Amino acid sequence: MKSPPFEYHRAGSAAEAAGLLGELGFDARILAGGQSLIPLMNLRLAAPGHLVDITGAPDLAGCGANGGGLHIGAGARQRTVELHADTLATAPVLADAISNAGQVPVRHQGTVVGSIAHADPSAEMPAAFKAQGGTVTAQGAGGTREIASEDFFEGYFTTALEEGELVTAVTVDAWPAGTGHGFLEFSVTAESWPIALAAVLIHTSGGAIDRASVVLGGVAEVPLRRPEAEAVLVGAEPGAEAFEAAAEAAATGIEPLSDSFGSGAYRKKLARVLTRRALTTAAERAGGDA
Amino acid sequence: MSTHDITVTINGAMTSANVESRRSLADFLRHDVGLVGTHIGCEQGACGACTVLIGGRSVRSCIMFAVQADGADIQTVESLAPGAEMHPLQEAFRRHQGLQCGFCTPGMLLRSLELINDNPDLTAEEAREGISSNMCRCTGYQYIVDAVLDAAAEMRAEEG
Numbered sequence: 001m002k003s004p005p006f007e008y009h010r011a012g013s014a015a016e017a018a019g020l021l022g023e024l025g026f027d028a029r030i031l032a033g034g035q036s037l038i039p040l041m042n043l044r045l046a047a048p049g050h051l052v053d054i055t056g057a058p059d060l061a062g063c064g065a066n067g068g069g070l071h072i073g074a075g076a077r078q079r080t081v082e083l084h085a086d087t088l089a090t091a092p093v094l095a096d097a098i099s100n101a102g103q104v105p106v107r108h109q110g111t112v113v114g115s116i117a118h119a120d121p122s123a124e125m126p127a128a129f130k131a132q133g134g135t136v137t138a139q140g141a142g143g144t145r146e147i148a149s150e151d152f153f154e155g156y157f158t159t160a161l162e163e164g165e166l167v168t169a170v171t172v173d174a175w176p177a178g179t180g181h182g183f184l185e186f187s188v189t190a191e192s193w194p195i196a197l198a199a200v201l202i203h204t205s206g207g208a209i210d211r212a213s214v215v216l217g218g219v220a221e222v223p224l225r226r227p228e229a230e231a232v233l234v235g236a237e238p239g240a241e242a243f244e245a246a247a248e249a250a251a252t253g254i255e256p257l258s259d260s261f262g263s264g265a266y267r268k269k270l271a272r273v274l275t276r277r278a279l280t281t282a283a284e285r286a287g288g289d290a
Numbered sequence: 291m292s293t294h295d296i297t298v299t300i301n302g303a304m305t306s307a308n309v310e311s312r313r314s315l316a317d318f319l320r321h322d323v324g325l326v327g328t329h330i331g332c333e334q335g336a337c338g339a340c341t342v343l344i345g346g347r348s349v350r351s352c353i354m355f356a357v358q359a360d361g362a363d364i365q366t367v368e369s370l371a372p373g374a375e376m377h378p379l380q381e382a383f384r385r386h387q388g389l390q391c392g393f394c395t396p397g398m399l400l401r402s403l404e405l406i407n408d409n410p411d412l413t414a415e416e417a418r419e420g421i422s423s424n425m426c427r428c429t430g431y432q433y434i435v436d437a438v439l440d441a442a443a444e445m446r447a448e449e450g
């Protein structure tokens with residue numbers, strides 16, 4: 001089908017976008033890459049009265065290393081971020097996540113920040129962002145504020161953003177040398193949305209894991225951190241025993257829903273297997289002095 | 291509802307038009323410009339029949355509004371053979387029977403062109419992975435891969 005009618009506005013800057021959102025009220029939405037929003041409009045599942053296109057705003061463009069972390073502007077396209085040398089150096093778990101999301105032509109248009117703001121609980125980029133950790137910068141009529149990645153995702157397609165706010169950028173925190181990452185998902189075909197996914201990072205020092213992050217996607221209403229699994233890992237020697245125990249802990253106590261792609265029990269099983277395999281890959285990459 | 295003046299370059303020629311906000315780029319190309327080579331399949335970005343190149347990069351024209359393309363350099367399938375002679379890619383698709391019904395073909399051709407432009411020496415694996423963005427419901431993928439590899443070889447030879 002075709003999109004319902006709407007008014008199109010082009011914002012030349014973050015401030016202009018925030019101003020337009022404030023002025024137009026609840027009926028206005030940010031238009032970034034449009035790769036989630038326009039299909040929803042074509043399907044008549046969304047019918048915003050106003051779209052504020054931010055992709056032409058120079059102050060929202062760009063992506064690159066920034067004070068140790070990785071800065072991703074709201075206009076930065078997924079494919080650009082995926083292939084960027086600074087992403088590969090600073091946040092390779094995000095590069096892996098992006099490369100698993102949709103098809104290359106969709107990633108040419110879609111933005112990383114748009115995916116994070118959309119907050120689909122089975123999407124790759126929100127899970128990788130939460131796994132590595134970082135900050136969301138939001139701007140509204142009242143000014144700018146920072147939201148920790150840990151606090152950003154509140155529920156199905158629901159974030160800590162308030163009405164009238166847009167995300168201007170996200171910053172992904174750097175992890176020290178000796179860090180390894182693993183990103184794995186299971187989907188019906190290579191091109192389809194994941195049924196479940198695991199995004200993990202571990203840092204090793206002196207032969208033991210001293211820092212770990214385990215986040216699952218597709219098993220809850222937000223990208224789900226698994227502190228019980230992280231507790232098993234920290235202090236342990238990297239290896240099959242620790243990874244099996246951590247995977248078991250990651251899949252214990254979660255209650256994924258069933259849908260036409262898989263039952264809740266199946267997703268639970270996937271969560272365990274994907275976590276174990278992602279940790280094994282992460283350990284190989286961590287190297288360090290382990 | 292609002293309309294907007296846009297100016298785009300389509301297959302090398304500048305065009306200006308006044309479009310409604312909701313007009314998709316695919317509908318703009320087909321209905322307003324009359325370039326019906328761009329096909330519309332799913333209208334939700336999944337199938338790739340509507341693929342066009344913008345600045346040499348493949349995008350889904352069914353989930354992009356024409357107004358978003360203001361100022362863009364757009365290439366549609368019509369650009370491949372402006373005269374009587376077919377492009378080496380089209381010729382290879384014909385030779386290898388890389389099409390049956392032809393519905394996915396415009397998108398397949400443009401995505402393949404991008405793949406070859408990016409890597410003229412692409413392998414069968416890379417071609418297969420590359421066109422996985424586009425659906426062919428006649429299930430003719432193997433012949434399409436053969437055609438892409440053959441066209442790439444020919445285009446390398448032409449480049450000399």
Ligand SMILES: Cc1cc2nc3c(=O)[nH]c(=O)nc-3n(C[C@H](O)[C@H](O)[C@H](O)COP(=O)(O)OP(=O)(O)OC[C@H]3O[C@@H](n4cnc5c(N)ncnc54)[C@H](O)[C@@H]3O)c2cc1C
Pocket residue numbers: 029030031032033034035036037038039074100101102103106109110111112113114115117118120122123124125165166167168191192193194334335336337353
């Ligand atoms: C065929 C197809 C397959 C796909 N497969 C996958 C997949 O496997 N995995 C996956 O994760 N995604 C997938 N996607 C979705 C894709 O990744 C989208 O690009 C992404 O979800 C949204 O980013 P966008 O820039 O396109 O945002 P848009 O579609 O423009 O916006 C999405 C939502 O976020 C809001 N928004 C966007 N930017 C901001 C901002 N800066 N501040 C506040 N709100 C904002 C919009 O208002 C809208 O509500 C697929 C899409 C298609 C068409």
